[in-house]
Amino acid sequence: MIAFGDWWLFSLRAVKGIAQRAFGSRDFLRLSVEVGTNSVSVVAITGMFIGMVLAVQAYGQFHTIGLETSLGAVIHISVVRELGPVLAAVMLAGRVGSAMAAELATMRVTEQLDALACLGVDPVKYLAGPRLLAALFLLPLLTVLADVMGLLGSSLICLHVYNIDSFHYWRHTREFVKVWDVMVGLGKAFVFGGVLSLIACHRGFNSRPGAEGVGRAATEAFVVAFVAILMIDFVLAMLANTVYALVWPPTNAKVV
Known part of the structure; x- marks a missing residue:
């Protein structure tokens, strides 16, 4: 419970960093490229093959029950509501979250965070703020990409392989x-982006000394975020x- 409370206080400081614009636009753009652009390929490939695997399975x-035409409804709603945002978030946690934790942990070990504090700069606002903002903005966009690729992959198998x-x-x-x-899928992606970035930054800021501490911080960031x-x-x-x-009471609509 103490660690959870410390994470909440850390998160509030990071949010204040966004509100107070405690970082420059250049830092935000650099992190946006790292979080978004550099993650496009892995998210696209993952989304496509998940859609294809769902179609095959x-x-x-x-x-066997004569409802193969309903696969469009079942697969696409699964991808849009669940698999798209979850897989995009997991890929981002593994590729970007671990890197964030390792980078900040290295700064902790080399006392760069202490140097920022001595200069009168809040390191949480200055370093965690732009990482949080980049994840909040770009994970929903990556989720859209995962959804589209998942739909393309499943449609390719259903329409051109199984006819x-x-x-x-x-x-x-x-x-x-x-x-x-x-909208539910995009809302989940927005929440996932904030949570995984804050977990990664928190683990990096609280790294143990030495190279072992940096590696452990990166591992913990991914596991806890997942x-x-x-x-x-x-x-x-x-x-x-x-x-x-x-809001919309259920009806008796059926897939036929």
Whole structure:
């Protein structure tokens, strides 16, 4: 509980750094390139192959009961609401979160953070603030990329490998994948981006001395962020379903 409280205080300082503009635009742009542009390829490849794997695994089950045309609705809503934001966040936690933690841990070990404090600069606001802002902005965009590539991959397998009727495939997609589902996925990505960046920065700032401490900080950043993403995804999924049921009561619509 003490560590959790310390993380919250750390997070508030980072948010204040964004509000007070405690960092320069050049630092933010550099981090945006690192978080966003350099992550495009891995997120795109992951999204496409997840969509393809879903199509391959689900086709056999749906084909046996004659509902293969409903794969468009099932796969696409799964990608948009769950797999897209979660996988994009996990990839970012592994590729960028660990790097953030290692970089800040190295600065801690070499006493660069102490030097900033001696110069009257709050190191949390100056260093964690732009990393938080970059993750908040760019993870939703990466999620859109993962969603699009997942839909392309699943559609390629369903329509051109298994020769599912394209009219009914896309009709079910239009009927069951709504704007609400897209917004839920993007909202999850926004939360995931903030959480994983704050966890990575917090682990880096609290690194143990030496090279072992830097490696341990990078490992802990990914592991803790991964577990946090799954836990938060469960909470947000329950919340989104509850809100949807209250605003739009369920009907008896069926996939045929």
